[in-house]
Amino acid sequence: MFFAFFGSMVLAGIVGYLAEKWGLTHNGVLPSIVIALGGTFLLFVVRVMFGISFGSHGVNAIVGAAGALFLIPTEAAYRRRNRRR
Numbered sequence: 001m002f003f004a005f006f007g008s009m010v011l012a013g014i015v016g017y018l019a020e021k022w023g024l025t026h027n028g029v030l031p032s033i034v035i036a037l038g039g040t041f042l043l044f045v046v047r048v049m050f051g052i053s054f055g056s057h058g059v060n061a062i063v064g065a066a067g068a069l070f071l072i073p074t075e076a077a078y079r080r081r082n083r084r085r
Contacts, residue, residue: 007057
């Protein structure tokens with residue numbers, strides 16, 4: 001179980017780095033990696049507690065990281081735009 005957790009964290013870091021490098025997000029490299037790690041950790045905990053998953057630990061890591069990267073900054077940008085008005 002610990003190897004699956006650390007492997008998921010490594011995959012999340014890679015997804016966060018690549019998303020920033022390819023221009024999919026504009027948060028900066030370190031914030032993107034932290035956001036991806038958070039999404040992966042959340043999905044890992046949901047899998048352990050409730051048994052809900054998308055397949056293997058690796059697939060869960062990629063889905064959790066990508067989901068967090070695309071959802072969290074979008075919400076923050078929306079709030080920032082509405083605050084300026």
